Amino acid sequence: MNNVCVYCEFEEGSIQDVSFELLTKGRSLANQLGCKLEALVLGSGLDGLEKEISRYGVDMLYIADDKRLYPYTTLPHTAVATGLFRETQPQIVLMGATSIGRDLGPRISSSLGSGLTADCTNLEIGEYEDKKAGKRYDNLLYQIRPAFGGNIVATIVNPDNRPQMATVREGVMKKEIVSETHQAELIRVDAGKYLREEDLVVRILERQIESSKINLKNSSIVIAGGYGVGSRENFNLLFELAHAIGAEVGASRAAVDAGYADKERQIGQTGITVRPKLYIACGISGQIQHIAGMQDAAMVISINNDPAAPINKLADYVIQGNLENIIPRMIRYYRKNVK
Amino acid sequence: MYKIIVLAKQVPDTRNVGKDAMKADGTVNRAALPAIFNPEDLNALELALLIKDRYPGTTIVLLTMGPVRAAEILREGLYRGADAGFLLTDKAFAGSDTLATSYALSCAIRKIGLPDIILAGRQAIDGDTAQVGPQVAEKLGIPQITYAEDILSVDNRTVRVKRRLERGFELVESVLPVLVTAHSTAPECRPRNARRLMQFKRATTLSERHHSADDYLAAQTHSTEPVLTEWCAKDVNSDLLQLGLGGSPTKVRQVENIVFQAKESKVLSAADDDIEWLIQELISQHTIG
Incomplete structure (x- = not known):
């Protein structure tokens, strides 16, 4: 309960870099908050990912391995993620601002009635004072992003609703392995418990993912x-x-x-x-x-x-x-x- | 034939932002900015018009939420082929974040009647969040297909869509009703039609008729043929607690003007000597070479 959770994106046999970057950021946020870091992976054929994910300092790893969860479609992932979040009650959920994260994030936020900030360039923990209501909040997630044609930088908070959700683009945070031998507690999630027939109304007929020929991120x-x-x-x-x-x-x-x-x-x-x-x-x-x-x-x-x-x-x-x-x-x- | 609702937003032209762009409470001062039809919403309108071309009898209703002046984009849509427009406008909507906005829009859609297809731009250029489309779909309990580049086919029960992904594409099929968001690579919107421009240039909303002492006849014409409808929060049976700043889980804590930490720059001319000096410098530092 009240942990930091990172939705880890599984695509073409591997976890995306942006997820590792968010796990690293999530680890430091969890340390500041004195809570645990959770990772959630939804997909199919997920064996052998535990070690790779654990080493970013993950405390609890939730894995839902089900054919209906791969390739990604909106409704099944929403159903399992929201079903699980209702039980585990994370205080913060982070996702990559990718084709998948930007499709899934708003759907989850609407379902849970929680606030979501897109494309954050920084995440911090801090306090917030609601002067009108005369209320003070400690340990909120500052969701920091440029806004409005780039003329300003805004800090967004979600004082009352949980989880506090944010998406972040690949490469914004730096990934850093905590320990090669670190082991997360593995929790297998039964997707069937959350999936309903009507979640399966969108079918992928054809899919073509090209690996990028441009390597901007790593160019010196x-x-x-x-x-x-x-x-x-x-x-x-x-x-x-x-x-x-x-x-x-x-x-x-x-x-x-x-x-x-x-x-x-x-x-x-x-x-x-x-x-x-x-x-x-x-x-x-x-x-x-x-x-x-x-x-x-x-x-x-x-x-x-x-x-x-x-x-x-x-x-x-x-x-x-x-x-x-x-x-x-x-x-x-x-x-x-x-x- | 299909019933289609297109969600559109009038956005400040963020390419021309002045100093008064932000209000003290951190929300956007829309009055101070030139306002345009959000570009990807025009792509969404075109996808709707292409369906109408293929299936005559299809109706396209534009829905927008915003200040009174947002009726401008409804007229713009009529000129390009939409059949009717709805403006949601109310002080109660002011300061809404994406969740409160999608709630208000979903209430209006229920009031209009759930169509076969809802189309919207992927994102608006003033926020780039891409959240309202999926959130509206969730509130209505219907599936979503984001980043549509093309709608390949529609039949009585299903729609086939080509989605543009970061690296590649997907062909997907969904049952109806469905919400589809249009990517900027979708076909560009057709221009205004001259005949429709003449037909609809006097189409106004209630507030516009009240605010302008426009000629009485124009108002008369449209009271018998209301192409543009204006609704407030109460009209769409929305819960006030879920609207506006109060209904928005996200709050703006702070906005800052960014001041770059200026470095001590060395300014060079475009003369041969300067350029060669810089290249030699970079090579000697092992930055290049």
């Missing part, structure tokens, strides 16, 4: 383009530089929305979070949502026409000028100087 150099790049053709300059120096190409949401780059290259709150040793921002102004996805870069170079672009404040080096004539010369001087 990222060259990212914004709206200021101006066109899809101009993005080729970024690819040429990336090819020359061994980098991956990312993009801001504005560039993706304008069709200059593919969605899977989007960096920021609603995209990927990167922590490279070098981040070259090309024609990116630097809204908070974008900064949220790259602020841990060790070094930032900003190439921008606009000397007042907000991202310049984060940059170690600012080059003022046009990409079209700067990038080709960067490539040329790199080839000339590298051994």
Whole structure:
């Protein structure tokens, strides 16, 4: 009761990285709250996952292994998760802000009447004072996220309803193994106890999951383009530089929305979070949502026409000028100087 | 033929946000911003219109919740092919989070009558939560299909939908009634139709007729043919305790303007010397190369 629970996403034979990242965050929240960390896995063919999940410091591992739970569909997962949460009464539930988490989270929150905050960039524990009602709350989950076009950062709390729910994008939190030998208490959940006939009305006819060819998250150099790049053709300059120096190409949401780059290259709150040793921002102004996805870069170079672009404040080096004539010369001087 | 309800939201154009965007209580000051039809809700409308093209006799009802001015997007929907519009507007809705919003919308849908298909945009650009669609489906006790890129077929009992996932796609089949949320990769909404524009440009809601001293005749016309209907919280039999700030489990504790921790940037020109110097610097630090 009153523990922190992470819904662990099982896809194509393995637990997704975002779930391990959330277990790590969940472990630290549970330590602060003095409660236990629970993990919940729903799927089919789940044997042998115990050790992999346990080592993130999980105290209790709930596994529901049932053919009807894989591949993921909304209603069966909702039925089992809400049925279980009604019994185990977690105070906090965390999920990945993935295709699955963003489909399941709101369904669960509506069913349990609990508050849910999407795409959090930070989670903390703190107090809250409801001045109108004259009430004070301790140990609430602060759900922190940029809001409203990236102009502000909001801290959201759920004072009265439980569980407090939040989704977080992959890469926002860091995963960290607590101990290779740590063993969680394994609790097998009988899905049949919660599933009803009417939960099975959606059928998957065909499914194609491609493994991503882009490895932005783990690239040590990222060259990212914004709206200021101006066109899809101009993005080729970024690819040429990336090819020359061994980098991956990312993009801001504005560039993706304008069709200059593919969605899977989007960096920021609603995209990927990167922590490279070098981040070259090309024609990116630097809204908070974008900064949220790259602020841990060790070094930032900003190439921008606009000397007042907000991202310049984060940059170690600012080059003022046009990409079209700067990038080709960067490539040329790199080839000339590298051994 | 099918009955379809499209959920739509008028959103502040977050690309043009000014200083007065937020109120002291941390909620959005909508009055200070240009307002547009939420982009993915237009994709949802188009998916509905494509069904109507295929199955003549299908009716499309637009439902929105918001201030009086949100009737603008209902008219916009009429111009593009929707048959009728409902505006939920009431001070009691102010400050609603996604759960309170979905509760109000579900009450309105029950009042209109549960259709065969409810369509909505995946998410609105002012919050990006993607929560209201699934929460409405849950409140109505019907299945949901999120991230629809295309509706492949509809028959009397089932619908087949292509879903866009982060990495790949899914073809799914669901029984009716179902709630479907449209992804931005779904077909773009058709433009306004000139004939419909003439037909509906005077379609107004009750509040709009009260607020403007518009000509008496226009009001007369629409009292006999009410294409736009305005409802308050009481009209949809909603429980006031589940609405607005009070009915919202999530509270905004704090909003902050973010101040970047400015680094000491070295500003370089685009001259050859500066660029070569920087490249040499990066190579000598082993950052690249």
